Amino acid sequence: MIYFDNAATGGYKPKKSIEAAIYAMNNLRANAGRSGHKLSIEAEKIIYSARKTLCDFFGADDPSKIIFTHNCTAALNAAIFGKFKDGDHVITTVTEHNSVLRPLYELKRRNTIELTIVEPKTDRIMFEDIMPHIKKNTAGVIVNAVSNVTGQKNDFEEIGKKLYGSNICFIVDGAQAAGHVPINISKQNIDVLCVAGHKGLLSVQGVGALILGKDVNLSPTVFGGTGIDTFNENMPADYPERLEAGTLNLPSINSLLWGIKHLQSEINKISYSMLCMTENIIKSLKNIEFLKVFSNSNESGIISFSHDYYSSQELSGILNDRYDIAVRGGFHCAPLMHKFLKTDKDGLVRVSLSVNNNKKEISSLIYALNEISKI
Amino acid sequence: MIYFDNAATGGYKPKKSIEAAIYAMNNLRANAGRSGHKLSIEAEKIIYSARKTLCDFFGADDPSKIIFTHNCTAALNAAIFGKFKDGDHVITTVTEHNSVLRPLYELKRRNTIELTIVEPKTDRIMFEDIMPHIKKNTAGVIVNAVSNVTGQKNDFEEIGKKLYGSNICFIVDGAQAAGHVPINISKQNIDVLCVAGHKGLLSVQGVGALILGKDVNLSPTVFGGTGIDTFNENMPADYPERLEAGTLNLPSINSLLWGIKHLQSEINKISYSMLCMTENIIKSLKNIEFLKVFSNSNESGIISFSHDYYSSQELSGILNDRYDIAVRGGFHCAPLMHKFLKTDKDGLVRVSLSVNNNKKEISSLIYALNEISKI
Numbered sequence: 001m002i003y004f005d006n007a008a009t010g011g012y013k014p015k016k017s018i019e020a021a022i023y024a025m026n027n028l029r030a031n032a033g034r035s036g037h038k039l040s041i042e043a044e045k046i047i048y049s050a051r052k053t054l055c056d057f058f059g060a061d062d063p064s065k066i067i068f069t070h071n072c073t074a075a076l077n078a079a080i081f082g083k084f085k086d087g088d089h090v091i092t093t094v095t096e097h098n099s100v101l102r103p104l105y106e107l108k109r110r111n112t113i114e115l116t117i118v119e120p121k122t123d124r125i126m127f128e129d130i131m132p133h134i135k136k137n138t139a140g141v142i143v144n145a146v147s148n149v150t151g152q153k154n155d156f157e158e159i160g161k162k163l164y165g166s167n168i169c170f171i172v173d174g175a176q177a178a179g180h181v182p183i184n185i186s187k188q189n190i191d192v193l194c195v196a197g198h199k200g201l202l203s204v205q206g207v208g209a210l211i212l213g214k215d216v217n218l219s220p221t222v223f224g225g226t227g228i229d230t231f232n233e234n235m236p237a238d239y240p241e242r243l244e245a246g247t248l249n250l251p252s253i254n255s256l257l258w259g260i261k262h263l264q265s266e267i268n269k270i271s272y273s274m275l276c277m278t279e280n281i282i283k284s285l286k287n288i289e290f291l292k293v294f295s296n297s298n299e300s301g302i303i304s305f306s307h308d309y310y311s312s313q314e315l316s317g318i319l320n321d322r323y324d325i326a327v328r329g330g331f332h333c334a335p336l337m338h339k340f341l342k343t344d345k346d347g348l349v350r351v352s353l354s355v356n357n358n359k360k361e362i363s364s365l366i367y368a369l370n371e372i373s374k375i
Numbered sequence: 376m377i378y379f380d381n382a383a384t385g386g387y388k389p390k391k392s393i394e395a396a397i398y399a400m401n402n403l404r405a406n407a408g409r410s411g412h413k414l415s416i417e418a419e420k421i422i423y424s425a426r427k428t429l430c431d432f433f434g435a436d437d438p439s440k441i442i443f444t445h446n447c448t449a450a451l452n453a454a455i456f457g458k459f460k461d462g463d464h465v466i467t468t469v470t471e472h473n474s475v476l477r478p479l480y481e482l483k484r485r486n487t488i489e490l491t492i493v494e495p496k497t498d499r500i501m502f503e504d505i506m507p508h509i510k511k512n513t514a515g516v517i518v519n520a521v522s523n524v525t526g527q528k529n530d531f532e533e534i535g536k537k538l539y540g541s542n543i544c545f546i547v548d549g550a551q552a553a554g555h556v557p558i559n560i561s562k563q564n565i566d567v568l569c570v571a572g573h574k575g576l577l578s579v580q581g582v583g584a585l586i587l588g589k590d591v592n593l594s595p596t597v598f599g600g601t602g603i604d605t606f607n608e609n610m611p612a613d614y615p616e617r618l619e620a621g622t623l624n625l626p627s628i629n630s631l632l633w634g635i636k637h638l639q640s641e642i643n644k645i646s647y648s649m650l651c652m653t654e655n656i657i658k659s660l661k662n663i664e665f666l667k668v669f670s671n672s673n674e675s676g677i678i679s680f681s682h683d684y685y686s687s688q689e690l691s692g693i694l695n696d697r698y699d700i701a702v703r704g705g706f707h708c709a710p711l712m713h714k715f716l717k718t719d720k721d722g723l724v725r726v727s728l729s730v731n732n733n734k735k736e737i738s739s740l741i742y743a744l745n746e747i748s749k750i
Binding site: 001003005008009010011012013018021022025026029030031034035036037038039040069070071072073074076077097098099101102103105106109196198204205206207208220222223224225226227230231233234235245246247248249250251252313316317319320324325326327328329330331332333334335338344 | 376378380383384385386387388393396397400401404405406409410411412413414415444445446447448449451452472473474476477478480481484571573579580581582583595597598599600601602605606608609610620621622623624625626627688691692694695699700701702703704705706707708709710713719
């Protein structure tokens with residue numbers, strides 16, 4: 001099977017990221033930060049090393065403010081429910097995934113927050129789209145670094161720059177961007193960055209992370225054992241324990257550590273390769289009759305398109321059944337983006353690349369789409 | 376190293392439970408329930424098979440009411456925050472772990488619930504301990520199936536029987552019991568069972584589960600993409616999607632599937648072996664000067680003790696440093712149990728077994744403790 005669904009779960013993992021998970025499963029069956037014995041301490045060292053590596057990779061200040069969750073959705077929930085309080089106003093965008101929208105809708109249903117959702121005037125969210133909506137009680141701006149539907153990067157760097165020094169908490173959903181687009185929370189003035197391990201960060205499934213800026217505090221949203229401060233009825237005040245309850249997933253965290261180590265030397269190469277591949281694919285797709293392309297070339301390797309005669313589900317079904325090519329059809333959990341693009345009836349076919357995809361696979365895709373379009 | 380910290384994370388995994396995780400990491404790098412292609416569908420089939428297997432193993436009615444989380448703490452949070460509403464009264468026990476106590480304390484801090492915490496009159500929580508506290512507004516009873524400090528089983532079967540037919544939601548924390556003590560939610564009238572994968576259920580880390588009775592409904596507590604019902608601003612009404620947001624951890628879920636398959640034929644043998652081993656260890660410990668044992672023989676393989684001259688941390692440190700034996704000292708995230716046992720100053724040393732521990736390892740432990748006690 002040719003796998004072009006890397007934005008759902010990355011199909012390419014460096015050998016060491018898999019080996020790291022297997023090593024932990026075979027040799028480190030212990031609970032980090034709970035016991036004082038050799039295995040538990042070795043587990044804890046790996047987890048600290050992962051925190052330190054993520055901290056450096058994303059330009060954070062303090063390894064203890066790298067919080068591990070089990071996916072990016074859990075990280076976004078921790079950020080959104082942990083940050084906003086009664087009477088807060090929050091601004092977000094139509095480019096968001098349901099992992100941002102649904103927590104915000106829930107806070108709105110509870111009458112906790114007032115919510116403004118902005119559209120881009122151009123092909124991306126710019127600070128100009130957000131600025132007119134900022135009010136006295138605006139406590140947060142949440143922006144998708146990259147649309148998971150089109151691969152388009154929002155101008156989060158400029159938004160961070162303009163919000164810097166304000167009391168507004170700037171939260172970035174890095175699910176699709178991390179590992180493709182350089183993100184440095186200190187330089188880009190991001191207060192909270194949420195990432196998934198199993199996509200661009202090249203780990204196996206089962207880990208996500210919150211990367212917190214030095215002045216950011218979140219209230220706990222998950223409560224439980226922390227291995228320390230047992231007699232405290234609340235979660236410990238200190239990070240990371242404040243936001244991490246229960247047993248951490250060592251194999252996935254070790255895998256993420258090695259995924260990031262791989263990226264430290266490879267990210268520029270990966271970004272460039274993605275840019276070239278998306279450019280080539282888009283060029284070819286534009287020559288195919290009945291196809292309409294919704295993406296510009298991008299570093300995240302996402303290309304979405306519709307077909308005049310097939311719904312996105314039908315077309316992705318044909319690619320799977322007849323050509324053994326995996327893409328994703330439908331709405332990609334991003335309802336407002338589809339409304340904005342006017343694709344909320346049939347959705348879009350999304351081709352999403354890894355650095356491991358090659359010219360032959362891309363030719364097969366283009367060949368298949370050409371053939372399907374000869375109706 | 377001799378590993379006696381299996382109640383923190385199980386040191387023994389059947390070969391197939393590790394192989395299942397590795398298989399998914401190598402061959403099924405896809406997102407279950409998100410795309411329509413072959414790999415995603417195969418991932419979805421494995422996850423369904425895991426739901427069905429857990430459903431049968433725990434005597435539940437409906438595989439769709441098996442909810443995967445990333446650990447038992449997340450499952451307990453989903454149960455507690457998803458069930459209780461303003462004005463509810465909840466009864467729990469001093470034998471609980473912080474994964475139950477801290478969510479309840481939080482609901483109390485929010486003035487959502489009224490909380491009663493009961494002590495056992497005997498060596499275990501019985502229905503008689505709970506009964507006098509039941510009031511008109513009692514909405515839930517939460518009981519630890521097995522104390523993670525002493526290994527003592529609470530009489531959850533009788534509690535379930537007596538609560539049956541009431542409007543009280545009976546929640547059981549099965550973190551230490553599952554895989555050791557037979558649990559059947561239909562026969563034992565349990566409304567919500569929460570379990571950890573990486574302990575008695577023999578999977579790798581990164582998965583826990585909620586097992587819901589047929590008449591139980593929980594409100595969502597985590598919000599995000601579900602791959603279905605994208606335009607719904609709330610989580611879908613149907614299970615399991617209602618309570619599962621974001622990417623599931625396929626490798627760990629596949630591992631759990633094979634852990635449970637192993638238990639289907641082995642659980643009686645495991646329980647019996649644990650019972651014999653704990654009995655033998657306790658008998659030997661009682662002959663060692665200065666040691667005080669806090670456990671009776673039990674199927675969960677947990678034996679806790681204190682020493683007149685060493686704190687639990689010191690003693691477990693000596694076992695690690697001088698004898699290469701891993702046990703856990705301290706408070707085991709169970710503050711009220713230590714207050715009840717009057718061990719809240721120095722904690723307890725906990726030896727916790729897997730079925731894979733053997734006589735030679737046990738002899739080494741007893742030898743070491745004898746030697747240490749020759750002060």
